[in-house]
Amino acid sequence: MSRPQSEALFAQALQCIPGGVNSPVRAFRAVGGTPFFVERAKGARVWDVDGNAYVDYVGTWGPAILGHAPPAILQAVCRAAERGTSFGIPHPAEVAMARRVCAAVPSVQKVRLCNSGTEACMAAIRLARGFTRRDTILKFDGCYHGHADSLLVKAGSGALTLGHPDSAGVPADFARHTRVLPFNDPDALDATFAACGDTLAAVILELVPANAGLYLPQPGYLEHLRQLTRAHGTLLIADEVMTGFRLGFGGAQHRLSLEPDLTCFGKIIGGGLPVGAFGGRADIMDCLAPLGPVYQAGTLSGNPLAVAAGLATLDQLEDGNAYARLETLGAQLEDGIKDAARAAGVPVQFQRIGSMFCAYFAAHPVRRLADALTSNRQQFAAFFHGMLAEGIYLAPSPFEAGFLSTAHTPHDIETTIQAAARVLKRL
């Protein structure tokens, strides 16, 4: 599969954009080679500028749960644009979005819209620190909560992919207020809370960590964490930027029966346009300006186009049929890839929850970052490029998750499985 136009564009991009990309994980640095440039996307497919088509399992890193450019979203965005692209003035649709989020997620009594998952997590941390008057936060290695300074400590996603989980440019004074533990380690939780629980403003986590591949909380782990945070007056912040409205209309917290104090959202609630949101207990949220002393703001927060795209997306998801379809497609993909790996004699841990998945080239289940780091990255890279040559686009890093959409069909999945069988045999 030749990509001369993409190669030429990447050479141009390198002249004027650092690394040729506007977000590091797009640069194919974890898998080698150069990224293709997309011409257009529709449904479950993207087409590159050289005319090659790919079944897309990245879905713009999560927002495209309905596939690319669904008619309902295009229509909603065009209608909204005709009334104005940005106001900086309260408007009805942002109230509608806030009400939808509060109705869908019972732990969210009030919510504020912003422009990215990074902003949402950064603001939630500041709010937790302001509310508790404590400075220290706890996160888990491999979890990624955007690129705010205090959260770029042993972070996942692109930071991990590029080997900078502790980014340069973050003053030691900031990082020292961020404690980091391994996920799925209840003893480490007990020790940390015994030692400094009463100094912790918040624990922030992905309830299903999906920025070091994808692994699941072990039975009882989240409940144990919730008990410890309640006992020590520490707020629990669920980062559902990726899982919100992805793992069900109530997100991972509904699926896993957990009630956090604050929740961060992004991706799906913007239908592919720039969005973020954070919400939770009203007594905490009311500490935000203009009511309270914690400042947070944004020119484009509640942008009418992003809100229109988000509302149109939630309209399509609310009846629940979408999640049933996604579960069926996910199970088909999981069974097929596992069968193909077994037939090829290649050790693969295919890990999935709903429409989110990843394939670790490892002989044992992955339950935390340390396990993920032992997976075979060379095999992953070869698999990635083999699948790309077969017209299947997977996340270009072993430390990312894949996403299904309602636009994928059982035939797409079967095509993917057959391609995987051929590629795995050649590894």
Ligand code: KE4
């Ligand atoms: P954004 O600032 O990229 O909108 O959201 C940051 C963020 C926060 N929390 C979680 C759980 C996230 O997964 C993300 C962003 N996800 C990555 C993909 N793993 C975005 C892709 C990228 O950085 O280009």
